[in-house]
Amino acid sequence: MIVLDVENISKQYRLGIVGNKTLQDDFVRWWSRIRGKEDPFLKVGEANDREKKGESEYVWSLKNIHFQVSRGEVLGIIGKNGAGKSTLLKILSKVTAPTTGSVKVKGRIASLLEVGTGFHPELTGRENIYLNGAILGMRKKEINRKFDEIVEFSGVQRYIDTPVKRYSSGMYVRLAFAVAAHLEPEILIIDEVLAVGDAEFQRKCLGKMKEVSGSGRTVLFVSHNMEAVKSLCDRVIYLENGSVVMDGEPGEVIECYLQKQSTSLHQQVFNYEDAPGNEFVRLRSIRLSPKREDGKNMLTVKSPLQIEMEYWNEQDAVATNLSLHLFAATGECVFNIITQLPVPILGKGLQKASCLIPGDLLNTGVFSVSIMVVKDTSVPLYNFEDLLTFEIEEERVSTNWHGKFPGFVRPIIDFKLHV
Numbered sequence: 134m135i136v137l138d139v140e141n142i143s144k145q146y147r148l149g150i151v152g153n154k155t156l157q158d159d160f161v162r163w164w165s166r167i168r169g170k171e172d173p174f175l176k177v178g179e180a181n182d183r184e185k186k187g188e189s190e191y192v193w194s195l196k197n198i199h200f201q202v203s204r205g206e207v208l209g210i211i212g213k214n215g216a217g218k219s220t221l222l223k224i225l226s227k228v229t230a231p232t233t234g235s236v237k238v239k240g241r242i243a244s245l246l247e248v249g250t251g252f253h254p255e256l257t258g259r260e261n262i263y264l265n266g267a268i269l270g271m272r273k274k275e276i277n278r279k280f281d282e283i284v285e286f287s288g289v290q291r292y293i294d295t296p297v298k299r300y301s302s303g304m305y306v307r308l309a310f311a312v313a314a315h316l317e318p319e320i321l322i323i324d325e326v327l328a329v330g331d332a333e334f335q336r337k338c339l340g341k342m343k344e345v346s347g348s349g350r351t352v353l354f355v356s357h358n359m360e361a362v363k364s365l366c367d368r369v370i371y372l373e374n375g376s377v378v379m380d381g382e383p384g385e386v387i388e389c390y391l392q393k394q395s396t397s398l399h400q401q402v403f404n405y406e407d408a409p410g411n412e413f414v415r416l417r418s419i420r421l422s423p424k425r426e427d428g429k430n431m432l433t434v435k436s437p438l439q440i441e442m443e444y445w446n447e448q449d450a451v452a453t454n455l456s457l458h459l460f461a462a463t464g465e466c467v468f469n470i471i472t473q474l475p476v477p478i479l480g481k482g483l484q485k486a487s488c489l490i491p492g493d494l495l496n497t498g499v500f501s502v503s504i505m506v507v508k509d510t511s512v513p514l515y516n517f518e519d520l521l522t523f524e525i526e527e528e529r530v531s532t533n534w535h536g537k538f539p540g541f542v543r544p545i546i547d548f549k550l551h552v
Contacts, residue, residue, distance in 0.1 A: 135239070136320060136351050137202040137225070142234030144195040144220050144375075166230075194220045195375045198234070204319075207342070207352045209366035209383060211359070211390055217375040218355045222246055222322055225353065240319025240351075241269050245309055254298035258289060258308050261297055265312045279315045286337070287311035307334060314341050321345055322353045339365055359387050359463040384537075391462040391499050398522045405445065413514040414506045417443040417483065421502070421521050433528045434497060434543055438490040440521070442504065449481040452509050457488055462499035467541045476509055496543040499524045 195217045202208050210218050223229045225236060226244035243265075252261045262283055266276035284290050287308040289300070297305065313321060323342070339361055346352050346367075356362050362369060362383060369386040371379040373393075379386045400420040408415040423436040432438065446453065454472040461467055472486065502521040506514045 134204040135201050136204045137239075137353075138237040139198055139200050139225070140235050140237070142195060142198050142221075142224060142231040142236060143193060144217075144224060144229070145191055145193050145232040147191055193375050195224075195231070198375075198377060200370060200377070200380060202320075202351055202353070204351060205346055205349045206368065207346045207354060207366045209362040209369040210353065210355045210372060211357075211362060211369060211387065212372035212378075216372040218372055219246065219324060220375075221372070222324055222353065222355060226322055238320065242320045242322060243269060243313040243316060243318035244322040244324075245306075245313045246322070246324045252297050252305070252309060255296055257296055258284075258287075258293040258300070261308070262312055266316050269316050269318060271316055276316070279317075283308075283311045283315045286315065286341070288334070303334075310338055310341075314338075314345060318350065320351045320353070324355045325357060335361075357464075359391065360465070363387055392524070398520075401520060408445070409517060410444070411515050413447055413508075415445040415447065416517055416520075417445060419443075419502075419504075419517075419520050421523060431526060432523055433526050434495065435492045435528045436525075437492045438495075438523075440488040440490070440502065442486045442488075444484055444486075444506070446479050446481055446484050450478055452476040453479045453484075453514070454507055454510065455486055456505040456507055458503045458505070459490075460501045460503065461541050462501070465541070467495070467500065471507075471510075474510075493545040494542055495525050496538055496540055497525050497527050498541065 198217075198221060200208075210221065212218050220229070222244065223246060224231050225238075226242055226246065228244075228246070253264060256264065262280060263273070263276055266273075266279075284293055287304075287310075289304050289308055292300065292304065297308070300308070310323075313323075321342070323338075342352050342354065342365060352365075354362065354365060366383050368381065369379075369383045370377055371386050371390050378393075379389050399422070400418070401416070402418040402420075403409065403416055405415065405417075408417060410416055419440070419442045422439050422441075423432050440457070442455075454474075454476045456469060456471045458469050459467045470488070500523055501519050503516065503518045504520060505516040508514050
């Protein structure tokens with residue numbers, strides 16, 4: 134059963150101006166909309182690509198978006214900032230109207246688009262629960278039945294009779310999510326606001342969304358946390374510059390998104406005047422190369438990786454070590470290693486460091502390297518972020534294995550079956 138049908142919706146904005154120049158123009162636009170006609174002031178406009186300087190004052194935040202969502206389905210929506218995700222959710226939630234196209238909805242929608250959505254700051258948490266329930270069309274008896282469960286889930290029992298304007302952002306989002314998830318809407322729309330909560334609450338929220346979808350209700354979930362999207366969603370839509378790039382199985386869509394967002398960067402070299410750093414340390418160069426016996430440059434799960442770094446130390450006789458962080462494309466830290474202990478005393482001038490990551494350790498995927506220069510073992514001098522970006526590919530060998538290994542690492546471990 135289709136509960137949400139999005140038919141070729143587009144949203145255009147006019148930069149720098151709100152409304153038309155005259156009341157007459159506003160009336161003409163309103164009258165056209167009432168009759169189901171196209172906006173007479175609609176211009177061709179440009180795609181909403183923030184990285185390019187445009188020539189038109191009109192931009193398309195969304196362009197010809199079409200999809201359907203079934204009852205009980207969990208749909209993830211991903212894309213970089215400015216891709217049109219929040220605009221799409223606002224249209225689905227009827228916060229704003231599309232410029233063209235239509236949205237057909239079967240059932241009640243509860244939306245959590247930003248911290249405190251639907252809350253009145255002067256009302257208490259208790260009063261806002263009843264207000265939100267009334268907005269969703271629920272009777273007081275229904276809200277009473279769910280009230281204790283909402284408060285317990287939110288974890289703000291002590292402040293339930295305090296005006297929400299005195300809540301922290303974390304308390305705000307806790308109560309807002311608890312209300313949206315427990316008042317039994319047919320469609321639950323969640324934007325990136327869960328990032329405000331702590332790790333424990335995020336786990337509770339993800340568990341609750343799985344419970345909601347399992348009861349036959351529909352969830353639309355926007356997040357930059359690819360692991361959460363992959364574990365929760367049945368299907369994912371990838372938006373870029375207001376258009377759908379890909380719509381399909383979560384693993385395939387997320388992999389496409391991560392590959393498009395990552396630019397391979399195996400080397401950086403700087404002049405002293407342009408070098409990143411500060412008064413303590415400046416980066417001269419960093420490079421990554423595969424140490425392969427066959428001499429090929431392709432990085433695979435079998436390849437040992439050599440990282441070589443040169444930097445100018447601006448202080449004399451300082452105990453200094455380096456801390457290397459390897460990150461997956463989804464943002465998780467794969468590992469952190471430091472140079473040898475005890476911490477060596479370094480003189481002023483050019484210093485060198487190297488790191489060998491063995492083969493048969495990293496899994497396929499996109500990774501990035503950051504290096505922090507630390508005084509002794511506890512005082513950061515400078516953190517060089519995203520110095521290198523690289524992709525590990527599968528070794529092209531004949532094998533009977535046709536699946537994909539999960540996780541960020543894939544070490545060779547002696548695992549035997551005794552028969």
